[in-house]
Amino acid sequence: MGLVRSVALQRALADSGDLGLRALPDRVEDLLADLDAPPRLAAHLRAVHDVACQLADWIQRRYPEARFDRPVTLFGAATHDIGKIVHPDELSAPGSLHEQDGYRLLLEQGFTDGLARFARTHGSWTEADIEMEDLLVSLADKIWKAKRIPELEQLVVRRLAAASGQQSWQVFMELDDELDRIAADANRRLAFQAGHPILTPPS
Template sequence: MTAGLLATAMGGPSVPRMRLLPPQAVDLLVALQAPPRLGAHLRAVHDVAWQLTGWLTSTYPGLGFDRAAVLFGAATHDIGKIVHPEELSGPGSRHEPAGRRLLLDAGVEPRLARFAASHGTWDSPAAGVEDLLVSVADKVWKAKRVPDLEQLLVQRLVAVSGDEPWAVFLTLDDHLDGLAAGADRRLAYQNGFPIAVA
């Protein structure tokens, strides 16, 4: 029954309508017997990342980033919660290194596995624009806004656009507000699936 719920969470009809996870992420989640709620959560964050990266590609074409990597990162960033399911409903960061290890053990390239660990450490000097985008999507899906995180993205956008920081901030802020507006429905979708794996 849990496998069916996981499949529904990742690929069934959704309100709001959300894109499907990348096949590689789906295969990993099925093989690792992810809880259905985790599948729903990753689908929601992936959908926000898809919208955000699509908008950035057209609005700031000079921002060079690997969109496929961001989407994979968004689709797997919390995979370590399979090992630490208590962090599906409560705080904790033990899932971050555990997720990276799960992905590496499954043969995922280190450049893609890193998002499982880096989504919570976006303020690291080593964080690239892809890491920032996964982290922003992981916050905005539930309408959480983190000014310090968003400011790091603004700095990257200013550097490639030459626009004034205030103008970039306002443009990004408006877009993130629009993405955040769907948070209640995304949360309801996620919470409609069980945490436990039967």
């Protein structure tokens, strides 16, 4: 779209370090540039999006019966913390104000509720209408830094077991191994994120 991007933001969107992080969807990159997103936010979204890609790859390979919308899931991972543009203090301190405000921001930018919802659901996965896509975004947002949430993981296990007909304990063991594999790179992802500034340096 030819949007002007700061050097720091462009670096966060393009640099993969030694991780080989996948690029964000083009429309998400353009959105971050248009909203002058903090470079560290872009780096974080890239890390979580890449983990979501790994989870999606694994599920499609190991549990092809499990139905989920891959592009929607990856969009959700790429935008889940978009509300931190409104609440940049939550890039370095705990807070949940970004969740509802991120949802509203995406709606204001013309995205559908089905795409915008991840901004508000990624921090809560026990609601009645939570779908597999929401669970995967939430899981990616935890395991990227090696944080394990048993309740969340069990919800994913139940969905995969129901879809595949396998015993829950079998699914749990396989998922546990995959999460351990992904978590092994957590320190490198954290270092990648920390290498990008919260504020865009002045030109």
